[in-house]
Amino acid sequence: MEYSDIIIIGGGAAGMMAAAAAGDALSSGGNISASVTLLEKMPRPGRKIMITGKGRCNLTNTRKWNEFSGHIHPKANPLKAAFLNFDSEAVTEFFGRHGLETVIERGERIFPASGRAVDVVDALVRAVSEAGVTMHTGCEVSSVKRASATDSEDTDRMSDGAMPEGRFLIECRDGRTFSCSRLIIATGGLSYPATGSTGDGYAWARDMGHTIKRCFPSLTALVPENYKISSAASGPRSADASGLRTSNMGSATGDILKGHIDRSVPLSETGALLNGNHIKNVGLTLYADGKLIQTEFGDLDFTDGGLEGPIGFRISRKCVNTLINGGRVSVSIDLKPAVEKEALERRISSLWQEIASDGRNRGKKYEDRFRILLSRLLPSSLAAGFRRSVRNIDHKRLASALKDWKMDIRGFVGYERSVITAGGVSTDEIKPKTMESRLVPGLYFAGEVLDLDGDTGGYNLQTAFSTGFLAGQSAAEDLA
Ligand SMILES: Cc1cc2nc3c(=O)[nH]c(=O)nc-3n(C[C@H](O)[C@H](O)[C@H](O)COP(=O)(O)OP(=O)(O)OC[C@H]3O[C@@H](n4cnc5c(N)ncnc54)[C@H](O)[C@@H]3O)c2cc1C
Incomplete structure (x- = not known):
């Protein structure tokens, strides 16, 4: 010795x-x-x-x-x-x-x-x-x-x-x-x-x-509902597969974390469309069990893990903590934080009229004209993912959706890729x-x-x- x-x-x-x-x-x-x-x-x-x-x-x-x-x-x-x-x-x-x-x-x-x-x-x-x-x-x-x-x-x-x-x-x-x-x-x-x-x-x-004190991953990706293929998402199966149940963690930190979705779970079609978008200067609000918990402003990334980037990470601590304790979490993204909703509505209405009166769009279906409208308001890579993620939407409700893009958060990436x-x-x-x-x-x-x-x-x-x-x-x- x-x-x-x-x-x-x-x-x-x-x-x-x-x-x-x-x-x-x-x-x-x-x-x-x-x-x-x-x-x-x-x-x-x-x-x-x-x-x-x-x-x-x-x-x-x-x-x-x-x-x-x-x-x-x-x-x-x-x-x-x-x-x-x-x-x-x-x-x-x-x-x-x-x-x-x-x-x-x-x-x-x-x-x-x-x-x-x-x-x-x-x-x-x-x-x-x-x-x-x-x-x-x-x-x-x-x-x-x-x-x-x-x-x-x-x-x-x-x-x-x-x-x-x-x-x-x-x-x-x-x-x-x-x-x-x-x-x-x-x-x-x-x-x-x-x-x-x-x-x-x-x-x-x-x-x-x-x-x-109970351990949990923080500064980690948050996985929106329908972002990953659902069959593999969450629950003990993905947790076990990631090795969360090692002897030290099992005995000293005590648990399999509810809401853990391993980083390797494949993306859904919506996730694949959103992955790779880095959006600057947006608002992000976190709700836990329906209550407003935190609001951040800055840059947000959609990655193969889910929502990340500076403001995604900033809300991750409270988000993960709520999920592991069995709470429900949702977020709202404000893609146009610098514009009031009424002003955005007026802008959308005038863009919509412009598109309708443009001869090149004569005979085009509503969905195609709506896609043109979106491309005037969002980068094309984001527009496709946004359109797929927000169902039942038309030009009249677009301002609300852009100011308040709601997503339920299904889970989070675990220790395999959390910063802390x-x-x-x-x-x-x-x-x-x-x-x-x-x-x-x-x-x-x-x-x-x-x-x-x-x-x-x-x-x-x-x-x-x-x-x-x-x-x-x-x-x-x-x-x-
Ligand atoms: C991807 C990533 C990026 C990050 N970027 C930043 C950043 O830019 N700025 C920042 O401030 N923080 C950053 N962090 C966080 C930061 O790295 C950690 O908080 C910090 O390294 C913690 O230091 P530590 O010495 O406590 O632990 P660690 O750096 O984890 O060191 C612990 C050491 O203990 C050793 N060890 C463990 N068990 C045993 C054992 N049984 N016997 C012998 N040795 C053992 C390990 O091998 C390891 O070397 C980042 C983290 C990650 C994962």
Whole structure:
């Protein structure tokens, strides 16, 4: 069994930042004999960072706490001390010190100047190594336990003697074992499991007495009714097929999510017509059980998953949360938010007369003239999908339909393609000034494994960096 003073499980954004902060804090505090070890199950660390920001990695943004905090869910307060201790200026300064130049783009978002997410990973790996941390990759932790009084007496189990009470015992899938006096769990959430994030930390936290707030995918595609072929949509079949029922998820997060529709379920004819449309500057309103819940304005994408893009993602948290709890959800898209309905009605009426009096349209059927009308009001790629999705419509009711394009939401794309996992280790049980557990001394949490999730725009990585930095720094200071 290998002993290290501090062990971090998970070499993602939070874990690598925690490792670098712990190593740096130990050496600046003169504690050069203490050791820090990082365990990562994938062959290389930072796999998820590589796919962030479409391969460009939006690593943070320039927002100060009073603005930043409005984008953190379910409540921002548990993050405040970590953020103020290591804010976005500190993050960019940290990366600068480790050889990564950054640039500020539209929306105050910060990216690596190279435009390459891999450079963020390389900078973190350099920081970890310069901080004197030992990193083991390909090292999948299979169990975590805190030594009890019995373990301390059980000299047979330990090749190198008795295990002091309160130490953490870590077993890996390949048979390696580790122990430590300070443990940081930074195993991420459940999203994009192929990157290594399969929710392992939840089960260990729960076994050590922590509450796991119900997990669900967020920043994910919402699937309108009739968008996917219905035979495969929703229900346990699609959920099982996507692997939602893995042992960790089953035991620690508890369930198959009602409303999950796997990304791979094929599109219906309507979905195929709408897929690929990126519409700019529209309004989107979310209704849960008939009540208006949220209204957003901006860009919306129809993809092979369903409704996505900035405003689709913005409503996804509340939408998924309602669906998994058995509620009904619908949305209304306002395709002409800059025009009042009455003005739009007048415009449509005059366009309709123009089309009717155009000699080229003489003898054309109503449906063909209606199609011409639509093509004057919408891009042709969208017009076809809109026409198919909105039944029983004529030119008199078109203004209402364009201002209030209603869709029932049948479900959502799950962890296989959601950007983030909402829910996780309850922040009520974490000391916000150190990230240490209130229940288990010496145990710390950082990153997405916590019940903290942010909107798109660099909020999630900043949260991982802030909590990781504070956890690493606190664990090191606690050793002194
Ligand atoms: C497609 C996509 C795009 C995104 N884009 C952005 C963006 O541009 N900006 C932004 O702010 N956020 C973005 N995010 C969110 C952001 O990537 C995450 O919130 C962040 O990476 C979480 O960091 P973490 O360290 O907590 O978890 P992770 O990055 O998931 O790291 C956890 C690590 O733990 C390891 N691990 C898990 N279990 C074990 C085990 N049993 N033993 C050993 N190791 C284990 C995993 O292999 C993994 O490396 C994006 C997410 C996705 C999926």
